[in-house]
Amino acid sequence: MLLAIDTGNTQTVLGLIRDGEIIRSWRITSDGTRTEDELWVYVRLLCHDAGISIPDIKRTVISSVVPQMNAGLRDMSREYLNTDPLFVTPSLPFRHNFLEGRFQTLGADRICNMYAGLTAYPLPQIIIDFGTATTVDVLGSDGKYLGGSIAPGIRTSSANLFRAAAQLHGISMEFPEHVIGTDTSSQLRSGILWGAVDQTDGMVRRIIRETGLTFSTILSTGGLVEMVSSRSETITKTIPDLTLKGLTAIADEFIPES
Ligand SMILES: Nc1ncnc2c1ncn2[C@@H]1O[C@H](COP(=O)(O)OP(=O)(O)O)[C@@H](O)[C@H]1O
Ligand SMILES: CC(C)(COP(=O)(O)O)[C@@H](O)C(=O)NCCC(=O)O
Ligand SMILES: [K+]
CATH class of the missing domain: 3.30.420.40 (ATPase, nucleotide binding domain)
Structure with a gap:
């Protein structure tokens, strides 16, 4: 199971993906003051709602254009899900080399x-x-x-x-x-x-x-x-x-x- 998080300036979308299929997604308000414990409450509820047990989440991937939320998202993922999240950035060595080392400030979304x-x-x-x-x-x-x-x-x-x-x-x-x-x-x-x-x-x-x-x-x-x-x-x-x-x-x- 993959947890995918898309943090935009207004809302954060939490998605659960199994075998390439988005099985459930939720929107919560993006708020840079949220703690990792608060974020965990949402992830826990989402999983419960989807009938997924937490240890089934093996991977976390995050797109964030709100830097104030990054620490909370990272710590929630590490502490509660026991996964080190991958943050999308323009510097990742993508197989599709579509950025060619340029566009270093491009938003992750x-x-x-x-x-x-x-x-x-x-x-x-x-x-x-x-x-x-x-x-x-x-x-x-x-x-x-x-x-x-x-x-x-x-x-x-x-x-x-x-x-x-x-x-x-x-x-x-x-x-x-x-x-x-x-x-x-x-x-x-x-x-x-x-x-x-x-x-x-x-x-x-x-x-x-x-x-x-x-x-x-x-x-x-x-x-x-x-x-x-x-x-x-x-x-x-x-x-x-x-x-x-x-x-x-x-x-x-x-x-x-x-
Ligand atoms: N399922 C939905 N139905 C209707 N409106 C939605 C839904 N989800 C999000 N919105 C609206 O979309 C806006 C957020 O869009 P979004 O693309 O998530 O922005 P951002 O990525 O900048 O946070 C909000 O104003 C919200 O009201
Ligand atoms: C352009 C954006 C504000 C769009 O964010 P969103 O509307 O999804 O909240 C975001 O992608 C961003 O902050 N980008 C950094 C600048 C850039 O993309 O060039
Ligand atoms: K977005």
Whole structure:
């Protein structure tokens, strides 16, 4: 059994993987003040919920973009699971040498997403992750990482707007009937949701123009992906657990089950 942990800036996804299959996953709030004992409570509950006994967890792999959580995650894994966790970093000697020693500050979640893409889908690829940030990553025809973009996430940017504008408040994130809204709520929903869709499709079209490539695969993932994916004209596939899949592939490469 593999425990895969994806710590993003908003939420941490805990996944249990058996024989390459994600059997259960949970989301908890990412919080840099959590102790290893608190993290253990969640892992214990998750395992109990999945009917897994703790000694069955033989490996732990972690993608974290929140350094304040790393010590707690590491100590939880060592002390309670008796496994030394593998942290994903750009310096790992990946079999798919897609970073070529470059991109030393690239987020671990993006590395995992690309590893999942490289392992399972045709090239070239664009991978879009809708989380605290919206990230776009581009893999060329030879499987090398070309680069990408980072923008404020859908909730991050709208939350900041609600904070900054005295007369605007949170709204339910449902697509409005018309693009041209006729009241405050429908105008906000139009701007936020159609804005996110058009940001996505516009960015994909720009990347196509800049590279001259025909992309076989345009993958999307992230906690907010359902808000955009079905309305996008460019996304070809949505895989909500792409990061966990990448974590699994990386664990199998570096800490194979003995
Ligand atoms: N199962 C779910 N259903 C609906 N929304 C979800 C679900 N899981 C996560 N979210 C939303 O996704 C957001 C977090 O996305 P995520 O990709 O995990 O961000 P990050 O990696 O930056 O922490 C949260 O705002 C949360 O409300
Ligand atoms: C870009 C990110 C903030 C995205 O994080 P997330 O939205 O998943 O919380 C994260 O991958 C990060 O901190 N990256 C480091 C900078 C980089 O990737 O170039
Ligand atoms: K993420």
